[in-house]
Amino acid sequence: MLVVDDSPLTIEAVVAILEADGDIQVVGVAKNGLEAVAETQRIRPDLVAMDIQMPVMNGLEAVERIMASVPTPILLLTGDPSRQGERGSFEALSRGALDLVAKPAVMAGSGEQQARFRDHVRLLAKVSVVYRRRKRASGPPPMRPVRSGGCVGIVGSTGGPPVIAEILAGLPADLPLPVVVVQHLAPGFAAHLTSWLADSSPLPVKQAQHRAMLQPGVVYVAPDGAHVTVDRRRRLLLDGESPPDRGHRPSGTRLLRSLAQAFAELAVGVVVTGMGKDGADGMVAIRRAGGMTITQDEATSVVYGMPRAARELGAAEWVRPRDQLAHAICRAAERIVLRAG
Numbered sequence: 001m002l003v004v005d006d007s008p009l010t011i012e013a014v015v016a017i018l019e020a021d022g023d024i025q026v027v028g029v030a031k032n033g034l035e036a037v038a039e040t041q042r043i044r045p046d047l048v049a050m051d052i053q054m055p056v057m058n059g060l061e062a063v064e065r066i067m068a069s070v071p072t073p074i075l076l077l078t079g080d081p082s083r084q085g086e087r088g089s090f091e092a093l094s095r096g097a098l099d100l101v102a103k104p105a106v107m108a109g110s111g112e113q114q115a116r117f118r119d120h121v122r123l124l125a126k127v128s129v130v131y132r133r134r135k136r137a138s139g140p141p142p143m144r145p146v147r148s149g150g151c152v153g154i155v156g157s158t159g160g161p162p163v164i165a166e167i168l169a170g171l172p173a174d175l176p177l178p179v180v181v182v183q184h185l186a187p188g189f190a191a192h193l194t195s196w197l198a199d200s201s202p203l204p205v206k207q208a209q210h211r212a213m214l215q216p217g218v219v220y221v222a223p224d225g226a227h228v229t230v231d232r233r234r235r236l237l238l239d240g241e242s243p244p245d246r247g248h249r250p251s252g253t254r255l256l257r258s259l260a261q262a263f264a265e266l267a268v269g270v271v272v273t274g275m276g277k278d279g280a281d282g283m284v285a286i287r288r289a290g291g292m293t294i295t296q297d298e299a300t301s302v303v304y305g306m307p308r309a310a311r312e313l314g315a316a317e318w319v320r321p322r323d324q325l326a327h328a329i330c331r332a333a334e335r336i337v338l339r340a341g
Contacts, residue, residue, distance in 0.1 A: 001018070001024065001025070001026055001027065001045045001046055001047040001048065001049060001121070001125065002026070002027065002028045002029070002030065002036065002039055002040060002043065002045040002047070002048045002049070002050075003015055003018070003026055003028075003029050003030075003049050003050075004029070004030040004031070004032075004033070004035070004036040004039075004048060004049065004050040004051060004054070004059075004062075005031070005050075005051045005054070005077065006031050006032060006051065006054045006055055008031075010051075010077075010103065010107070011029050011031075013107050014049065014077065014103075014106070014107070015029070017106060017107070017114050017117065017118070018049075018118060018121065020114070020118070021115075021118060023122075024118060024121060024122070027043055027045055028042075028043050028045065031054070032054045032055050032056035032057055033050075033054050033056060033057030033058055033059055033061055033062030033065075034056045034057040034062070035056075036048065036050055036057075036062045036066065037057070037062055037065045037066055037069070040066050040069075040070055040072055041069060041070050044070065044072075045072065046072075046073070046125040046126075047072070047073045047074070047075060047121060047124055047125040048066065048072055048073070048074045048075070049074075049075045049077055049121070050062065050063070050074060050075070050076060050077060050097075051076075051077050051078070051079075051103075052076055052077075052078055052079075052088060052089055052092060053079065059076065059092055060088065060091055060092050060095065063092045063095045063096055063097050064095045064096070066096075067095065067096035067129070071096070071129045071130050072129065073098050073124050073125060073127045073129055074092075074096065074097040074098055075097070075098060075099055075100070075101065075120075075121065075124055076089050076092055076093070076097050076099070076100035076101070077100075077101060077103045077106070078100050078101070078102055078103065079102070079103060079104070080102065080104055080188075081102050081186070081187070081188030081189050081192065082188065089189070089192070090161050090162075090165075090192060090193060090196040091196070093159075093161045093162055094161070094162040094165065096129065098124050098127060098129070098158055098159060098302060099120070099124060099158055099186075100185075100186060100189065101117065101120075101186045102186055102187075102188055102189075105186065105187065105188075123275060124158070127158070127302065127303055129302065149234075149263060149266050150176075150177050150263050150266030150267060150268065150333070150336040151177055151178050151179075151180065151214060151230060151234075151259050151262070151263050151266070151267060151268070152177050152178070152179045152180070152268040152269075152270065152329055152332075152333075153179075153180050153181075153182070153252075153255045153256050153259045153267070153268070153269050153270065153282070154167065154179060154180070154181045154182070154270040154271075154272065155181075155182045155183075155252030155253075155255065155256065155269075155270065155271050155272070155274070155278060155279035155282070155306065156181075156182075156183045156184070156252075156271075156272040156273060156274055156306075157183070157184040157273070157274025157275055157276065157278065157303070157305075157306060158184075158273060158274050158275050158302060158303045159272075159273035159274065159301065159302025159303055160183050160184070160272050160273055160274055161183060161193060161196070161197075163272045163273055163296065163322050163325070164181060164183060164197065164272065165196070165197055165200045165201075166200075166322055166323065166325070166326070167270075167272075167322075167325050167326045167329065168197055168200060168201035168202075168203060168205070168219060168326075169200045169201060169202075169326070170323075170325075170326025170327065171201070171202065171203060171326050171329060171330065172202065172330065173202040173203060173217065174217060175203060175216065175217045175330075175333060176216050176217065176333055176336075176337055177216055177217075177268070177333050177336065178214040178215055178216055178217070178218050178219075178220065179203070179218070179219040179220070180208065180214075180219075180220045180222070180228060180230065180236070180255060180259075181197075181219060181220065181221045181222060182222045182228065182250045182251070182252040182255050182279075183221070183222070184248055184250075184274065184278070185224070187224050187225060188224060189224070190207065190221060190222065190223050190224045191207065191223075191224075193221060194206065194207050194221045197219070197221065201219060203217055203218060203219050204217075204218050204219065205218075205219040205221065206218065206219070206220060206221070207220070207221050207223050208220040208221060208222055208223060208228045208236045208238060209236065209238070210236065210237065210238040211235050211236065211237065212235065212236045213233075213234055213235055213236075214230065214234045214235070214236065220236060222250035222255070223238065223250075225240050225249055225250075226238040226239060226240040226249065226250060227239040227240075227242055227245070227249055227250050227251055227254045227255075228250050228254075228255055229254055229255060229257075229258035230255070230258045230259055230262050230263075231258070231262060232261070232262045234262070237258075245278070246276065246277060246278055247276070248276075248278050251278060252271070252278045252279035252282060252306075253278055253279055253280070253281045253282035254282070255282065256269045256279060256281075256282025256283060256285060256286055257281070257282045257285045259282075259286060259291070260282070260285035260286045260288070260289040260291060261285075261289075263289075263291065264289040264290055264291065265289060265290030265291055265339060266291065266336050266339060267286045267289060267291035267292070268286075268291060268292045268293075268294070268329065268332045268333070268336070269282060269283045269286040269291065269292070269293045269294070269315075270293075270294045270295070270325065270329065271283060271293075271294075271295045271296070271306050271307050271310050271316075272295075272296040272301070272306070272307065272322070272325070273296055273300075273301040273302045273303050273304070273306070273307065273322075274303055274305060274306035274307075275303050275305045275306070276305050276306060276309070277305065277306065277309035278306055279306055279309075279310060280306065280309035280310040280312075280313050280315060281313070283295075283310040283313070283315035283316065284310075284313050284314075284315045286315075287314075287315050287317065292317055292318070292332040292335065292336075293310070293315055293316055293317045293318070294316070294317070294318045294319075294320060294325060294328045294329065294332065295307040295310050295311060295316040295318070295319050295320075296319075296320065296321070296322055296325060297319050297320060297321050297322075299321060300321040300322040300323075301322075307319075318332075
């Protein structure tokens with residue numbers, strides 16, 4: 001793999017962590033985005049681990065050039081997620097990078113944390129990526145401003161942020177349903193994701209708050225390190241104490257199961273690109289309750305693991321490419337308005 005950072009000390013530390021088990025080989029290093037593009041084209045690594053803030057050429061442009069010339073899995077190595085500047089990492093994800101991790105968490109992490117980092121690198125290196133030119137979102141269809149009792153839950157993982165942004169951009173400002181989002185992220189980035197999604201959505205986007213009442217036409221994003229569920233009183237409930245579910249906290253399955261229990265046939269579950277099986281059992285619960293389920297198709301998924309798991313369980317009522325997911329949610333909302341009416 002290729003490691004890119006403008007700090008020689010950071011490169012040395014990251015290389016040592018990556019090569020600790022002996023099965024990951026760093027075949028090249030670069031100190032800025034321009035060198036990263038050239039080295040990726042020259043050595044064709046299985047994965048590029050790259051900083052965003054660099055001289056000569058920053059990571060945003062480097063990601064765009066790499067994906068346009070020699071599509072390669074890219075893992076973003078960001079700074080401290082508490083800094084405002086790290087919000088730009090999500091723009092790099094929209095340009096083709098797969099995932100992001102905070103350098104401080106890796107370099108100062110425990111041996112167990114560093115081992116999980118290496119496991120994640122191994123998985124990302126196996127992802128087949130293609131370059132997709134970003135499309136301008138089409139205008140959302142108008143909807144009747146009817147209050148209903150339903151809710152939409154969206155679950156994503158690897159490759160999910162730009163898909164969720166495209167979905168939200170395609171939803172109308174008068175959507176009669178609330179939307180709750182669970183996106184797997186490295187710790188510390190949920191607030192940046194929320195802010196970034198708000199820029200592309202006609203709907204207000206905010207972080208989920210414990211015991212907040214759901215409001216139609218509002219998007220709620222799960223915060224760091226807490227499961228988010230919805231009760232029958234239409235309240236958001238946050239739980240940072242329960243253990244992860246299939247390794248995830250927040251868990252998409254927990255969210256979707258709660259929607260099945262709270263809303264039954266008025267629930268909508270959506271699972272987009274991601275590794276693993278999170279969300280699949282929750283989609284089953286929604287289908288059994290009479291609700292509607294939507295998964296992203298294989299052709300437009302960066303990683304087809306989560307949508308595939310839902311389909312294999314017979315839990316995907318509608319399968320759509322990423323640019324048709326918003327339209328499918330609108331059609332599901334129209335069904336719910338009719339059912340609730």
